[in-house]
Amino acid sequence: MSTENHHRDDRDRRERPKSAAAEPAPPSLVPPPNALPPVRHPDAPAPGELLGSHYDHCFGCGEGQPHGLHLQARAGDGVTITAEFTVQSAHQGAPGLAHGGVLATALDETLGSLNWLLRVIAVTGRLETDFVRPVPVGTVLFLQAEITAVAGRKIYSRAQGRIGGPDGPVAVRAQALFIEVKVEHFTENGRADEIRAVMSDPDQIRRVRAFEVNP
Numbered sequence: 345m346s347t348e349n350h351h352r353d354d355r356d357r358r359e360r361p362k363s364a365a366a367e368p369a370p371p372s373l374v375p376p377p378n379a380l381p382p383v384r385h386p387d388a389p390a391p392g393e394l395l396g397s398h399y400d401h402c403f404g405c406g407e408g409q410p411h412g413l414h415l416q417a418r419a420g421d422g423v424t425i426t427a428e429f430t431v432q433s434a435h436q437g438a439p440g441l442a443h444g445g446v447l448a449t450a451l452d453e454t455l456g457s458l459n460w461l462l463r464v465i466a467v468t469g470r471l472e473t474d475f476v477r478p479v480p481v482g483t484v485l486f487l488q489a490e491i492t493a494v495a496g497r498k499i500y501s502r503a504q505g506r507i508g509g510p511d512g513p514v515a516v517r518a519q520a521l522f523i524e525v526k527v528e529h530f531t532e533n534g535r536a537d538e539i540r541a542v543m544s545d546p547d548q549i550r551r552v553r554a555f556e557v558n559p
C-alpha cells in the first residue's frame with residue numbers, strides 16, 4: 345500500500361463516528377407517526393411460559409440442529425420475551441469467541457419469537473446489530489426483547505443480550521423491522537420436502553403456530 349493510501353486510511357478512521365450506537369436509527373427503523381403500541385394477543389403464552397421451538401430444524405431454536413443455537417424463549421409481561429442460549433464451540437468466529445453472525449442470529453430468533461405474542465407470523469425485513477463486547481465460548485447469553493410499535497404489517501422491535509444473566513454486562517443490541525406475512529410466504533418459497541414434513545408434524549402447537557394466522 346502506498347504512503348498516500350496510508351494517509352487516506354488514517355483520515356477515514358478519524359472521520360468515522362466513534363460508536364455506531366451513537367448514530368440515530370435509520371428512518372426505516374423509526375416507527376411512523378401512525379404506528380400503534382403492540383397488543384398482546386389474548387391467547388399468547390402466559391408470562392413465564394416457554395415458547396418452545398417453532399420448527400425442529402430451525403437453526404435458532406430447533407432441537408434437530410446439532411450445531412444450532414437451541415435458543416429457548418420465554419414469554420414476558422406485555423409484549424416482551426426473554427431468551428437464553430449457551431455459546432458452543434461450533435459458534436466460534438475468532439478463537440474462543442462467538443461469531444458475530446451467530447450473535448445476530450440469536451437476536452433475530454429472539455426478536456422473531458416476539459411476534460408470536462401478537463399471534464402474527466412475520467419475517468425479518470431489517471436487523472441492525474451493535475456488538476458491544478466480545479462473547480466467549482461457554483457464555484450463557486441472556487436476551488431481552490420487546491415490540492415497540494406496529495404500523496400495518498410492520499412490526500418494530502429491539503433486543504439486547506447480556507453476558508451471564510439479566511444483570512450481566514450488555515454484549516449485543518439490535519433494532520429490527522419485521523414484516524407480517526401470510527403462510528404462503530413459506531409454502532410458495534420453501535422447499536417442498538420440508539413443507540410436507542412440517543404439515544405432517546404431530547406437534548399440534550407448532551402446527552397451530554405455523555398455520556393459525558390472525559385467528
Ligand SMILES: CCCCCCCC/C=C\CCCCCCCC(=O)SCCNC(=O)CCNC(=O)[C@H](O)C(C)(C)COP(=O)(O)OP(=O)(O)OC[C@H]1O[C@@H](n2cnc3c(N)ncnc32)[C@H](O)[C@@H]1OP(=O)(O)O
Nearest residue numbers: 372398452453456465466467468469470523530539542554
Ligand atoms: C407450511 C410451512 C409453514 C411454516 C410456517 C412457519 C412459521 C414460523 C413463524 C415464523 C418464522 C420465523 C422464523 C424465525 C427466524 C427468525 C426470523 C428470520 O430470520 S426470517 C428470515 C429472514 N427474512 C426473510 O427471508 C425475508 C425476505 N424478504 C421478503 O420476503 C420480503 O422482502 C418481505 C416479506 C419482508 C416484504 O415483502 P412484501 O412484498 O411482502 O412487502 P413490501 O411492500 O416490500 O414491504 C412491506 C413494508 O415493509 C417495508 N420494508 C420491507 N423490507 C424492508 C427493509 N428491509 N427495510 C425497511 N423497510 C422494509 C416496506 O418499505 C413496506 O413499507 P410500507 O408499507 O410501504 O410503509
